[in-house]
Structures are given as structure tokens and as C-alpha cells.
Amino acid sequence: MLAGKHILLIIGGGIAAFKSLDLIRRLRELGAEVTPVLTRAGEEFVTPLSVSALAGKKVFRDLFDLGDEAEMGHIQLSRVADLLVVAPATADLMAKMAQGHANDLASTLLLATDTPVMIAPAMNVRMWDHSATQRNLERLKQDGITVVGPNEGDMACGEYGPGRMAEPMEIVSAIEAHLSDGPLNGKRILVTSGPTHEPIDPVRYIANRSSGAQGTAIARALAALGAEVIFVTGPADVPPPDGVQVIRVQTAQQMLDAARAALPVDAGIFAAAVADWRVDGASDRKLKKSKDGLPTLSFAENPDILKTISQMEKGRPPLVVGFAAETNDVIDNATAKRARKGCDWIVANDVSPETGIMGGTENAVTLITSDGAEDWPRMNKKAVAEKLAARIAQALG
Template sequence: MLAEKRILLIIGGGIAAFKSLDLIRRLRERGAAVTPVLTKAGEEFVTPLSVSALAGNKVFRDLFDLTDEAEMGHIELSRSADLIVVAPATSDLMAKMAQGHANDLASTLLLATDTPVMIAPAMNVRMWEHPATQRNLATLQGDGITAVGPNEGDMACGEYGPGRMAEPLEIVAAIETAMANGPLKGKRILVTSGPTHEPIDPVRYIANRSSGAQGTALARALSALGAEVVFVTGPADVSLPEGVQVVKIETAQQMLEAVQGALPVDAAVFAAAVADWRVAQASNKKMKKDGKGLPSLEFTENPDILATISQMGEGRPDLVVGFAAETNDVIENATAKRQRKQCDWIVANDVSPETGIMGGQENAVTLISDHGADSWPRMSKTQVAKRLAEELAQALTAKG
């Protein structure tokens, strides 16, 4: 997929810069030509010699290089690539990009380009969560820039949380998606997946048996057709999909906020098994048996995410798809749910214990739409995902 593709790789300053060396190797393995740009800060972590040796190409470093700039080299560099990748994208680089600064070669290239841009953010967790960084990220995404990562984990500084640069193979997968010319190229699609965990106290929660397998398979299938996928997931049992923007949540309220933060999108698929209720007042201490009887738990309803997006009016996705996991009267209950929620499609399935579908590897679904109920044969969740992704592509193409 990347054979003869030209990647302009901008390496920012940060400990994650060492991953850029492996990224170059992985891209070249797939036939891509890599032209590296190394920032002054990036040179503190990787050397021009190592970058050049792996890329098999000259490293560009100086905006005022007399040889390169005699022919307006920064303009040519910015427009001769098929894709510009910034990895790591530091908070400083993201701020420059969002505000249109151009005071070094990297920022000037990014301002002068009409080439698609992808960033792989990497920074301290507090820097990532700072409102200024999140505003900059929203601005960049609004400008059409794609983000891959960051991941959650241990930091070089000793802290833990989101801020680790995506792994090289994750970035490669995102690049392959960006370069794909499938029917969903240029479409942005939201997928929710997995269960939600609603706390009772610090060690107990309400959940269901969803593994997240179907939503994860769907995210992969949509990405393979060229879509930019925002994947909002609860605590699932399966590996995360590669090449998509992952947003991890725990509760239904957090999922709603993440969904609203991902808008606008062309389509939204709500495959997550969201808990209908939560404890009204979760305890901040572990509840203990005290011999005085069972604790009294008061419940309240969680937000209805599918209905909220289906009925939002202005800014509503062109296609909203819900899932209905039923144990009886599957088609009747799912049809009523579609009417009640006002979504476009419902993917219904029977999750009775004897089917083995909940948490299993296979699924048997019925797609309910304005055209009626279309029952599919039982197949793997991967096959269900591919077929549903193709149906989505056809529908969005018809909508233009």
C-alpha cells in the first residue's frame, strides 16, 4: 500500500523521538520513501547521522540553508510529499501548527503545505490534558489534520497516563489508512464499543458481559475502507484496533462526553453495551459487611447516548446506527427501539446464553432500516463487521 509513496517525516523534540527511527525503518520496509526533517529539539534525542542512515536520504534541519533555500526548498519540501507525518508531535509543535507560527523549518513547512498532515502527539500527561493542548488539538482536527494516539502508560518522567507516542506499527497502520483509496476515503466515522463500568464503590461496579469484539472488528473494517475512525471504548477484553483514534472511557457519562467531543462525523455507530443505570451516589470508600443487613443502593438512569445523537438536530451525523442486544422477540424489540431512539439503522442480535454470542467469536444479526429487516446468516464477528462496513460505505456514497 505504501510502495513509492513519499512521506515527509518531521521529528520533534522529546524522548519519544527514538521511536521515529523505528518508524522510518517500518515505512521503508513497506516501500515508502522517507524525507526526514529534524527540529533543533529533536537533535537533542536522535542524531542527524542515524536518521539519515535509516532514511537513506538527506536530513533537512535549517530554514536558512543557503543551498536549499536558493530554490525555495521549504516550499518544495512541503508540497512534494504524499503525506506529512509529525512524530513525535510535541505540545510546542502542536501550538505552532494551531496558531500558524513559522519560525523554524518544521513549522514553516507545515504552514506552507497543501499536503495532508498526520500528527502523533507525545508529551507529559499534564501537558496533554492541559486545556490549551486540547484546544490546539481541536483546532488541528477542525483543520483536517489527523491524530494517531497518544497512548496511555508509564512516562519517562515517572508519571502515568495518556501522552505516550503511538507505537511505530500503529502509526504505520494509520498512514496506510490515510493513503487508502477505499470507498470511505475522506469520511470520518465514530464507533463506540465495549461495556461501561458504573462504580458502586472504589472496588465494585455495574457492568455487562460485552467483550468489545464486534465494535473493535467494525472499527478495523471501516478503517480498511479508508475511513478516519474515532473509536470510543469502555474497558474491553480485546486488543485495540490499529490506525484509529482511540478514546478510552469507563462510565456512560464519560462516553457521552467523548462522543460529543468527537463530533462532527459523517456516521456514528453505537456498538457499545452501555449500562442503563448507575448508582446515584457511589461510595468513595469500600462498602463493608457490618452485620446490619444488605446495603441500600439507589439507582438512576444513565444518559441515552444513541437517542441524544439521533435527535440532536443541527450537526447530526448523516447516518446513525444503533445496536440492540435482545434475549427475546429480537426483531420486534429492535424495531421498536429504532423508532424510539430515532436512529437510521439498528443492528439487532440474540444474546441469549445458549447462543454464545455475548463474549463469543461469532454473531448473527438482523439489520433493521427503512427497508425492513434483513437477517444475515451466522458468521464471525470479523465478517459481520466487513459486511456492515460495506453497507455503511454504500449508504454514505448514496448520500454524497
């Protein structure tokens, strides 16, 4: 719950501004006090009256409003909140934040604050993918800004891709996690999850039976303890949890690129079932039957994500946790994998067909650390995730 918490909400100028109205309502239902700041561009999409009515408070709009300055100067306004939230965070607002501009009330508040800041980006997919926006995003992450979203989907402009603002309840969940008093509050953790799909041609791919359930449960458990979670997921059956930054990928190379881009983090949890191989030179056309017989596929080794991150000379997370899905000699194989990859912990599980674990609802794991092997009883994946999250919190404490 957010009872007694004070949120300063900056509403940027984009079609997603309409979601900010629902966000205000949801926050107030949970007991939060919301002070709204509406940019000039934001007024093109939502009215000050509607924002004020939902917030139950005056809307701040102009840096040079003498009445506002007399009542509460912009410096004080920027510091009395428990959290500053920018939703939607447009490309323009992100650029101002990254470069330290202060030419209107919103950007001045963001530059003057000593309060944590969270942004929910929203923009056209081309704007989001632009190198300038991505540079600004990395700068903001390095400055300690928490990022929620954006999601992938249809845009108001008719295009499709990443750039949709996170849904109000996703932002609420992220706010709750950020303001919680949990042991992982202030920690930034990367979690990979799900399978990867390695294309053979435009309609066929190599994959595995991973559902993504365990990785999703781990991300949810870490967020519940207050962590900022960056969730990099392959095309999993299980939907991602609320309140985490979701990055969707298809291939192992894309997952590695996303993991690198998420750094620095306090811990990396590599729960994804990454394909070991890919087709070397996947066809850009559907392979057809022919009188010449079956097509011949050549394979290439995929990048080793766990090993790459574990053995980084600069920027390696303080805690790196890998997973080992084994069908035989589980502890021996997992112990050898830990040494070979260079990670700190390995969560080993027996996925031989008779266990029913791969794609199932339960897991029976052994935690391999420098202290040896620790067997955990078979339990549902939620319980496994909560126990692992507690151990991570202890290690990072």
C-alpha cells in the first residue's frame, strides 16, 4: 500500500497522457497523495481541470507563476515528494533530463530535486529506437533513474513496436516496489527468462520447452522485496510480471545485447533457457521440399551469455547467478558449470522427463555456491523464487 506516500507526477506531452489520469486514480485508491505537474505539451492531450479533479489538488503548470512561487517555490516542490514520476516521459523530456536542461517547470523540478525519479517512456517506435534516445536512456540509467517500460504494441500513429507507455498498474507496481521497505530497496537486478527462438527460415525456428515460469516468478519475488528489476525475456508462455522493466527478445544474441545494455546492475540472474546453437546462415525464404532431398542445416554456436557476463573485466555484477538444467549427474555437472562459466552461484535442477519439471509448475533445485551444494525440497516455482530472492537479498545486504 502507498498510504502516506507523496508522489510528484509530471505529465509529458503525448497521446499516452490519457493514461496518467487512470494512474492518478489508482495511486489515490492506494492512499498516495499525488501532486500533478502538467507540461505545456501535456495540456494538448489532457486538461488541467481533469487532472486536478482526479488528484484532488492544484495542478502546477508554469515556472514563472508568481502565485505558485509564493505558495510553494519550485525548489521546495521538487523535494517534498517521496518519488518523482514522469509519465509519459517523452523523447523531449528524456533529452532535457539527460542533458540537464531547465527551461520549463518540469525540467527545472527534475534538475533541482534530490528525490528519486522514475520515468515511463512513451513515444513513436522510430523515436524510441533512435540512437539519440538510446544514448539519453543510458545516461539516465547511469544517473540512477528508474525506468518502467516502454511496452511493445500498436501505436496511435499506426506503427507497431516498442514505445507504448507502461500500463497504469505496471507503473503502480513499480512505485510500490520502489517505495517499499524491503531488503532489496535501491538494488537493480537483471533477470533473463524464457526460451530463445533461433530462426531456420522466416516460419521455422529452433527452441526448447521452457515456459519462462521460473524466471517470471523470480522477477516477481525480487520486485516484491523492493528491487528494480530489468526482465529480459524470450518468447515465453507465461506473461511477464507487473512492476518490472520488460525487454522482449527472440534470439540468444539479442538476449546478450539486452543484458549488456542493462548493466550496471547489483545482480544478474540468468534463468533463461538459451539455445546452445543457431542455424548458420538462416534462410530469408521458407525452405521448400525439393526433388534434391532434405535440406542441409549447418549450425553455429550461440554466444554464452552467462560466461560472457561472469567473466567481464569491467562492469561485472557483484553477484552472478546461473541456472543448470540437467538430465543426469546434476550436482557434478552443475558444479563443473559454475567453475567453467565463472559465476558465483548455480541453481541446478533435474529436468529429466520423469521429473515433469520442464514446463511444469514445480521445481526441485540444488543451490551450488563456493560453500558447496545445498539441496532444496521440491516446491512450487513461486516458493523457489521467494527462497532464492531471500538468499539474494542476504548476499547483497
